[in-house]
Structure formats: C-alpha cells, structure tokens
Amino acid sequence: MNRKELEEQIFEMISQLYKKDVEELTLETTFADDLGGASVLMVGLVSEIENELDVMIQLQEAAACETIGDLVDKVEEEM
Numbered sequence: 737m738n739r740k741e742l743e744e745q746i747f748e749m750i751s752q753l754y755k756k757d758v759e760e761l762t763l764e765t766t767f768a769d770d771l772g773g774a775s776v777l778m779v780g781l782v783s784e785i786e787n788e789l790d791v792m793i794q795l796q797e798a799a800a801c802e803t804i805g806d807l808v809d810k811v812e813e814e815m
Contacts, residue, residue, distance in 0.1 A: 743763065754771045754777055
C-alpha cells in the first residue's frame with residue numbers, strides 16, 4: 737500500500753467515526769481542535785486501524801498525534 741492509499745483509508749475511518757465528510761479532512765486537521773478530541777473515538781480509531789490495516793499501534797502513541805498527518809506517519813512507521 738502506498739502513502740496516498742493509506743491516507744485515503746485513514747481519512748475514511750476518521751470520517752465514519754468522527755461523523756465528518758471526507759472532503760473536510762486534510763493531513764493538517766487536528767484531533768483536538770477540528771475533531772473535538774474525544775478519547776472514546778480515538779480508541780475506536782485505533783481498533784479500526786488495527787483491524788483494517790493489520791497494524792499494531794499503541795493508544796498512547798495515537799493519542800499523542802496532533803494531526804491526521806501525524807497519525808498517518810505513525811501508522812506508516814508500523815507497517
């Protein structure tokens with residue numbers, strides 16, 4: 737999977753969990769300010785990433801990501 741495909745998949749997961757249109761999301765979108773930062777949703781997102789992408793990522797590492805781009809970088813490192 738290339739970087740663009742990974743970004744698209746993560747955007748789709750975030751769109752569904754955070755109830756946002758994919759078109760509203762960018763790599764600079766912040767979890768705290770733009771998406772509301774709900775920790776329960778981050779737990780769901782980490783679970784979805786693990787299930788769909790077969791990548792193990794620690795919740796603490798994911799929660800430390802400020803932007804979607806940071807999360808994509810972290811997932812890409814673990815692939």
